[in-house]
Amino acid sequence: MEDQGFSTSCRxxxxxxxTLAGVLGTAQGVAAQAITDLQTPDTPLVLKAxxxxxxxxxxxxxxxxxxxxxxxxGHITVNQMYVRYMVPQGGEGNVPVVMVHGATxxxxxxxxxxxxxxxxxEYFVRKGHPVYVPDQVGRGRSGFNQALFNNVRAGTAPxxxxxxxxxxxxxVVWPNFRFGAKPGAPFxxxxxxxxxxxxxxxxxxxxxxxGGLPTPNPTFKALAELARRLNxxxxxxxxxxxxxxxxxxxxxxxxxxxxxxxxxxxxxGRYTDEQVKTLAKLPVLVVFGDHRDTPTGISSxxxxxxxxDGCQELIGRLKAAGGxxxxxxxxxxxxxxxxxxxxxxxNSLQVADLILQWIDEHVGKRTGGNK
Amino acid sequence: MEDQGFSTSCRxxxxxxxTLAGVLGTAQGVAAQAITDLQTPDTPLVLKAxxxxxxxxxxxxxxxxxxxxxxxxGHITVNQMYVRYMVPQGGEGNVPVVMVHGATxxxxxxxxxxxxxxxxxEYFVRKGHPVYVPDQVGRGRSGFNQALFNNVRAGTAPxxxxxxxxxxxxxVVWPNFRFGAKPGAPFxxxxxxxxxxxxxxxxxxxxxxxGGLPTPNPTFKALAELARRLNxxxxxxxxxxxxxxxxxxxxxxxxxxxxxxxxxxxxxGRYTDEQVKTLAKLPVLVVFGDHRDTPTGISSxxxxxxxxDGCQELIGRLKAAGGxxxxxxxxxxxxxxxxxxxxxxxNSLQVADLILQWIDEHVGKRTGGNK
Numbered sequence: 071m072e073d074q075g076f077s078t079s080c081r082x083x084x085x086x087x088x089t090l091a092g093v094l095g096t097a098q099g100v101a102a103q104a105i106t107d108l109q110t111p112d113t114p115l116v117l118k119a120x121x122x123x124x125x126x127x128x129x130x131x132x133x134x135x136x137x138x139x140x141x142x143x144g145h146i147t148v149n150q151m152y153v154r155y156m157v158p159q160g161g162e163g164n165v166p167v168v169m170v171h172g173a174t175x176x177x178x179x180x181x182x183x184x185x186x187x188x189x190x191x192e193y194f195v196r197k198g199h200p201v202y203v204p205d206q207v208g209r210g211r212s213g214f215n216q217a218l219f220n221n222v223r224a225g226t227a228p229x230x231x232x233x234x235x236x237x238x239x240x241x242v243v244w245p246n247f248r249f250g251a252k253p254g255a256p257f258x259x260x261x262x263x264x265x266x267x268x269x270x271x272x273x274x275x276x277x278x279x280x281g282g283l284p285t286p287n288p289t290f291k292a293l294a295e296l297a298r299r300l301n302x303x304x305x306x307x308x309x310x311x312x313x314x315x316x317x318x319x320x321x322x323x324x325x326x327x328x329x330x331x332x333x334x335x336x337x338x339g340r341y342t343d344e345q346v347k348t349l350a351k352l353p354v355l356v357v358f359g360d361h362r363d364t365p366t367g368i369s370s371x372x373x374x375x376x377x378x379d380g381c382q383e384l385i386g387r388l389k390a391a392g393g394x395x396x397x398x399x400x401x402x403x404x405x406x407x408x409x410x411x412x413x414x415x416x417n418s419l420q421v422a423d424l425i426l427q428w429i430d431e432h433v434g435k436r437t438g439g440n441k
Numbered sequence: 442m443e444d445q446g447f448s449t450s451c452r453x454x455x456x457x458x459x460t461l462a463g464v465l466g467t468a469q470g471v472a473a474q475a476i477t478d479l480q481t482p483d484t485p486l487v488l489k490a491x492x493x494x495x496x497x498x499x500x501x502x503x504x505x506x507x508x509x510x511x512x513x514x515g516h517i518t519v520n521q522m523y524v525r526y527m528v529p530q531g532g533e534g535n536v537p538v539v540m541v542h543g544a545t546x547x548x549x550x551x552x553x554x555x556x557x558x559x560x561x562x563e564y565f566v567r568k569g570h571p572v573y574v575p576d577q578v579g580r581g582r583s584g585f586n587q588a589l590f591n592n593v594r595a596g597t598a599p600x601x602x603x604x605x606x607x608x609x610x611x612x613v614v615w616p617n618f619r620f621g622a623k624p625g626a627p628f629x630x631x632x633x634x635x636x637x638x639x640x641x642x643x644x645x646x647x648x649x650x651x652g653g654l655p656t657p658n659p660t661f662k663a664l665a666e667l668a669r670r671l672n673x674x675x676x677x678x679x680x681x682x683x684x685x686x687x688x689x690x691x692x693x694x695x696x697x698x699x700x701x702x703x704x705x706x707x708x709x710g711r712y713t714d715e716q717v718k719t720l721a722k723l724p725v726l727v728v729f730g731d732h733r734d735t736p737t738g739i740s741s742x743x744x745x746x747x748x749x750d751g752c753q754e755l756i757g758r759l760k761a762a763g764g765x766x767x768x769x770x771x772x773x774x775x776x777x778x779x780x781x782x783x784x785x786x787x788n789s790l791q792v793a794d795l796i797l798q799w800i801d802e803h804v805g806k807r808t809g810g811n812k
Contacts, residue, residue, distance in 0.1 A: 104494040105670045114530040115488040120563065121553035123475040124643040129611075137608050140651070141617070141739045144610025150643040152549065159485040176582045178523060182492035192491065210582045211547045213646030216606035222593065223603040232594040235587035237508050239515025240500075246512070272495040272521040275584030280511065299476045368512045 107186030116159040124150045126292035135224045136217035151292035152211035153204045161198040165434045166300045168202045172309025174277040176210035177203040183414040184269035190413045198436040207288040208278045233282030246366040247410040259407030261415035293318035297325035306330040328433035332357045350393030353432035356381045357398045359408030478557030487530040495521045497663035506595045507588035522663035523582035524575045532569040536805045537671045539573045543680025545648040547581035548574040554785040555640035561784045569807040578659040579649045604653030617737040618781040630778030632786035664689035668696035677701040694719050699804035703728045721764030724803035727752045728769045730779030
């Protein structure tokens, strides 16, 4: 980003600090090297439109205490879903792609990578697709329902009724996101930009969706509605939201045009034959990175291979029901070392190209764009 | 947005529902009309660069309980500030503008308006300025420190130690944001797009900054650092963050090039003569809308006129110290009915033009862009 006059002279030193903090998990301040790492593309991005809006949400009446005490009680909106979008000039006829982030993260997952490269959001736009990036209900710009927390504070609800707020430690991210078996020790072929691992750490936000959201998760319905409003879209989920495209498609089987499940987390795989029959009407792509046997360090989710196996089983059932379902395992194509955060890996655009090719072949051929 | 094939046939009916819900504050579902209201500009937006990054943040060591219990204890990053940016093609030499949102809101404030028009973020880019939109530390994609909440849940910290999570009710927003004296009764000359008031309601997120953040607010330091990294910027705050540009400038008087305070909230005005002397070295613009005498419905902050008067006093002190400080009161120029959410008002671009003109005259003349 030298065009903006950022000094880059201190970059190596800052990198060294960031790397040390990342590897050792020290409690020192985190170096803010990110802005000097931002890369400017060679060609401008030409957008027909960009902006943001909300999908879903309903009114709730709350007391003054539940609203935090400053103003009087009344109504607020809860369970709405924030969506940011970019429509490429000349690409408005192509199928939109909706990218949903995983646990303890926000839509930031799909934006600029931790080491300053272009995110999948912009890359898919440059390839001709309108792109929509939500924050899941309960996180980021979608907010959450704060009433219970304020009631506990006031003593009118028991503390034990609070849901947990989940975050992953920097240390457990290394094996769980499969950068390496241990913190600070990347796999020799790791594709994750581990020198910038502290920038990934900054992407973390508290996640209330493990017990603190209505059931079913309001994001399912919001995604179905978003796809319907777009007159069809490819729904892409990642990790905790890996199965969300399936759930949205079950709510409205005509809304989405294709489902992409990137590294879906613990997979229920408990879909009935009837549900599988419904899902088999849509093209489904599952994407997994490498080193899936790595022990995650999280006892309830010992390895990602289990999720992979569950997805293989689902793919088999979808195919048996006449569906177009397939696994994209870059390692089988000789592309090794991809991590759980595959959209941020050093070869992220190589993987994106494989997904774009699948969309072309199974959902709809792009016109225009920078193919 | 008809180019994307959105159906607009149901728009009037959806609008009617949204308006009714807005006026009456009913507990019914909120109609999702927003996506059909999105307006596509006549000309494409050409960006040299866009993306996001973080500023600030430090490591904290937390227990398994504090991290929500799923994984083991370890380090996370807290107090980082998310920033999204757009740099216009040909505008990379112009002064960047940083836009900070107010209480119970996020950077969304500056994006697409509730009724689907272009936000100030894109408008300032189209006028040639690189634009940076943060989420304040503690909100949106910047996250917050969840440790205390999990400790209270586990019974190891008292419930009374929790900070409040603030949100404003839809009802109190009407007088407090000065759409009208009472809910559902807009001022005859109101500039706020009140038919879309439910879309503003969806922008609300719980706000922990009234007691739940470190002191001083980490956003002050992050803004100073951002301005420094940008080699100078116009820092613009709104409402609760209206004074943040002043606080950032006091932390690093050489970082910012100009300060714009849009409808700053309750104003301490307790700056020492020494601080005023420092601030007087920077051009300062204060912007206020109309109907400032309206009783807010919030007892601790009875009217916005008090904030206006405090700002007038500060302007006087800055001028006495040799500074270039001024009040932009559109009503004095015959532009009536502007609300507290002036960047979302129907004449938002007219007000933006006045600010752009001030930047040209007091901070730096733009080159390029679509002046």
